[in-house]
Amino acid sequence: xxxxxxxxxxxxxxxxxxxxxxxxxxxxxxxxxxxxxxxxxxxxx
Amino acid sequence: xxxxxxxxxxxxxxxxxxxxxxxxxxxxxxxxxxxxxxxxxxxxxxxxxxxxxxxxxxxxxxxxxxxxxxxxxxxxxxxxxxxxxxxxxxxxxxxxxxxxxxxxxxxxxxxxxxxxxxxxxxxxxxxxxxxxxxxxxxxxxxxxxxxxxxxxxxxxxxxxxxxxxxxxxxxxxxxxxxxxxxxxxxxxxxxxxxxxxxxxxxxxxxxxxxxxxxxxxxxxxxxxxxxxxxxxxxxxxxxxxxxxxxxxxxxxxxxxxxxxxxxxxxxxxxxxxxxxxxxxxxxxxxxxxxxxxxxxxxxxxxxxxxxxxxxxxxxxxxxxxxxxxxxxxxxxxxxxxxxxxxxxxxxxxxxxxxxxxxxxxxxxxxxxxxxxxxxxx
Numbered sequence: 001x002x003x004x005x006x007x008x009x010x011x012x013x014x015x016x017x018x019x020x021x022x023x024x025x026x027x028x029x030x031x032x033x034x035x036x037x038x039x040x041x042x043x044x045x
Numbered sequence: 046x047x048x049x050x051x052x053x054x055x056x057x058x059x060x061x062x063x064x065x066x067x068x069x070x071x072x073x074x075x076x077x078x079x080x081x082x083x084x085x086x087x088x089x090x091x092x093x094x095x096x097x098x099x100x101x102x103x104x105x106x107x108x109x110x111x112x113x114x115x116x117x118x119x120x121x122x123x124x125x126x127x128x129x130x131x132x133x134x135x136x137x138x139x140x141x142x143x144x145x146x147x148x149x150x151x152x153x154x155x156x157x158x159x160x161x162x163x164x165x166x167x168x169x170x171x172x173x174x175x176x177x178x179x180x181x182x183x184x185x186x187x188x189x190x191x192x193x194x195x196x197x198x199x200x201x202x203x204x205x206x207x208x209x210x211x212x213x214x215x216x217x218x219x220x221x222x223x224x225x226x227x228x229x230x231x232x233x234x235x236x237x238x239x240x241x242x243x244x245x246x247x248x249x250x251x252x253x254x255x256x257x258x259x260x261x262x263x264x265x266x267x268x269x270x271x272x273x274x275x276x277x278x279x280x281x282x283x284x285x286x287x288x289x290x291x292x293x294x295x296x297x298x299x300x301x302x303x304x305x306x307x308x309x310x311x312x313x314x315x316x317x318x319x320x321x322x323x324x325x326x327x328x329x330x331x332x333x334x335x336x337x338x339x340x341x342x343x344x345x346x347x348x349x350x351x352x353x354x355x356x357x358x359x360x361x362x363x364x365x366x367x368x369x370x371x372x373x374x375x376x377x378x379x380x381x382x383x384x385x386x387x388x389x390x391x392x393x394x395x396x397x398x399x400x401x402x403x404x405x406x407x408x409x410x411x412x413x414x415x416x417x418x419x420x421x422x
Contacts, residue, residue: 006355013384025221026221029224032232033232035237036236037049037227037232
């Protein structure tokens with residue numbers, strides 16, 4: 001994602017936005033990990 | 046073993062850490078040993094089968110010339126073992142809720158073994174050192190949910206392997222996106238939010254949304270887990286085959302199958318479709334046989350037979366109407382091209398989603414009730 005953000009911002013801002021992007025996804029995963037997992041049969045092959 | 050569990054994360058990071066700390070000459074042996082340790086811990090039966098399959102494949106792959114009958118006998122034995130477990134799975138539908146319904150990863154490594162034997166028989170690979178075959182098959186990242194990665198890719202990456210921070214970064218990002226797809230987009234957004242909304246609805250609208258939810262969930266889960274596997278492989282310096290390429294944005298069923306579970310459909314295209322086309326010159330027969338094998342790979346049961354038949358018929362109709370479709374496309378003014386494209390995508394996606402519905406009923410009565418429930422009048 002850093003490469004993408006580099007097209008939009010300068011190197012320092014791009015680095016900061018990339019870090020925020022990853023942090024937001026990580027927080028989202030942790031917050032949503034309480035949801036019931038959907039049935040996924042491919043995991044049983 | 047769920048890829049969402051803390052223990053899987055532990056195995057993943059332990060493997061990556063030990064792998065890069067170990068001298069280059071013994072890394073792949075370490076990876077093989079860790080894979081075997083993982084499998085022995087979670088599924089001893091699967092570990093025994095994988096060892097037997099690996100030994101047979103390695104012995105055959107090192108021969109300068111493999112006889113047709115020898116290769117056929119080895120492949121038939123592997124398929125019979127896979128079929129035995131698949132049939133057991135189908136006869137006991139409740140076992141689907143259990144992770145030990147089928148030995149862990151059996152469906153994937155059986156097809157990888159066959160791939161190696163076929164590549165050798167065709168002469169696409171030279172006689173292979175047993176260590177190459179053993180370490181290719183004992184490859185932890187793709188063991189549980191695929192993709193069915195290829196021998197030539199594995200050997201290419203092995204030959205040029207070095208610690209590459211860029212690949213490491215790509216791998217970590219891919220794993221993060223995989224977990225985001227599974228946990229945020231599928232489990233929370235589709236399952237909880239959309240599922241909750243569907244529960245408050247009734248009638249045909251609820252039935253339709255149920256189909257949409259099933260299709261979205263399956264894609265997000267499977268492609269998410271594939272992302273985790275592909276990312277894990279990249280952390281170890283390997284680029285394995287992509288498994289999905291925007292399958293729900295394709296304009297026909299043939300294009301869908303080139304973008305959905307790519308490693309399986311490519312395997313079947315090379316080993317079933319192309320062989321039958323070259324022998325019979327019949328793309329129709331080849332499509333039906335290929336979809337039959339893809340159906341049976343999932344489960345040896347009537348419902349997966351119907352599902353394979355459904356998709357093969359879709360491909361058959363598409364094959365027969367290509368010329369008509371091209372004439373219609375040419376007759377429609379260019380300014381409506383976007384609309385036509387969107388209609389094709391919607392039709393293909395709904396065809397596929399409806400196909401997943403075929404898999405839900407466990408008996409003909411349930412299937413009939415489901416169809417009646419979907420009928421709007």
